Amino acid sequence: MAIEVLGVEHIDLTVNDVARSRAFFDKVLGEIGFRKFEGADYIHWANAQMTIAIRDASAANRDARFDRYRVGLHHLALRA
Numbered sequence: 499m500a501i502e503v504l505g506v507e508h509i510d511l512t513v514n515d516v517a518r519s520r521a522f523f524d525k526v527l528g529e530i531g532f533r534k535f536e537g538a539d540y541i542h543w544a545n546a547q548m549t550i551a552i553r554d555a556s557a558a559n560r561d562a563r564f565d566r567y568r569v570g571l572h573h574l575a576l577r578a
């Protein structure tokens with residue numbers, strides 16, 4: 499039996515400048531109706547369909563070749 503993918507549940511990004519990224523996503527996602535929530539380890543913006551989150555890349559991991567906490571895509575979750 500095939501699993502039906504209904505869309506993107508959330509996208510988590512790891513960034514090297516949280517303040518700069520927060521300002522960008524506040525402007526862009528706020529303009530299209532996302533609401534911001536801030537947690538201890540990450541900031542996320544959500545609407546009724548999906549969430550986009552940012553988290554800080556630790557200094558120790560910024561240059562790591564294979565590390566899920568380096569700058570870039572942390573993970574993508576699909577709604578199924």
